[in-house]
Amino acid sequence: MRVEIWSEIACPWCGLGSHRLDRAVERFEHGAEVEVIHRSFPLSDGFTVGSTISVREVLLRRYGLAGARLEASTRQIEAMAEQEGLSPYRVLDHQVGNTRLAHEFLAHASAEGKNRVAWNAIFRAYFGQARPVFDLDDLLGLADEIGLEREKTRRVLTEGRFGRQVQDDMETAQRLGATGTPYIVVDGRYALPGAQDTDTLLGILRQVWDETHPTVLVADNDAAICGQDGCAVPADHVAHA
Template sequence: MKVEIWSEVTCPWCGLGGHRWDRAVERFEHGGDVEVVHRSFPLGSGLPEDRTLSVREFLLAKYGVVPGQADVPDIEGMAAAEGLAPYRVLDNRVGNTDLAHELLAHASAEGKNREAWRMMFRAYFGEAESVFTLDDLLGLAGRIGLDRERTRRVLAERRYRRQVRQDAHQAQRLGATGAPFTVIDGRYALAGAQDTDTLLRILRQVWDETHPTVLDAGDDAAICGPDGCAVSADHAART
């Protein structure tokens, strides 16, 4: 089973949603047969690349929302209740994340997809670290064993810019209007950061739909294989 998750680096629901998927897969009876792949869905491409602003400033400017109002979900509290603490949201900063997504694409090409996304969310939400400049990202790359100079060249040349855009376009073609957005086995789409129990229930449902139960008819059942047809020794002895 393949689970593809499109996320934005600075989206608090994406970080929390990724954690919930990890917990659901860990609890799933067939978790070892589940491949989780993270993909990019940048939402901050319109932000300037040379500066950042606080989350509070961003929310007020874009939505007219003042943090602390009753209609603003307590994402930090939810994360803490699910084992993600600290999980810094309101005191963080936002900016253009295109280059961060390109680092994640490079890491994925090096076989470090889940490791890189976990590291990125942990650095941004767990430590409130900047993930916006080339120097920021080179430091993060070293944490997962990526060669610093090679990574510098890759990011400076913007080798993965096109792939990041293709990831986002693919999500939109599949119906995504925001992040996180998840597709299971290329057939089932799920919007938003659902709770862990819901995700586990969905995994079990999809598994049951795509993996029919094989009934054991007992030792007397005859069977044909690539090398021909055979019956059990007991059955042959009685005939």
């Protein structure tokens, strides 16, 4: 079973949604047979490349949130994350910027076989440690942490090798109906917008599994059957031969 999740790095619901999906897969009876793939959905093109701004300032400019209202709206997300085992989870007290380069880093890491490792690392760095993840040096530090070759990563990002792939990921999500993040598609059958709770995700995994894997009914453990090693003759047939 394949589960794809489209995310924006600096979206607090995406970090929480990714965590919930991991928990659902851990609880799923067939979790070992689930392939989780993270994909990019950058939403930060309104930010200038090479500079950052505080999350507080962004929320004030865009939504007019400040003071007690700002604290209440963001601390609620942090509290939800803490209840689900993500602590610390810092939504308010850090910087935000253009994430295109970070998404290219994640695409490179995925090509190197580190899709989930890289996404987990970048969410942990940004929301868990309030570290910036926007410029080349930030990302090279992450490359060191997850075992990517530093100089190769530098060349890949400097040359923009994965820019087209990041855009393709986003356009694919939009064709599938996504208008924001996170956006989850389970086995190409069900699309789930938003940070669904763990129980909902677990229920969907079970539903899709049941729809795609027939239940084997065993009426007779000694039934005649042919396999790779030949055809077995039931014991009662031998006895009456």
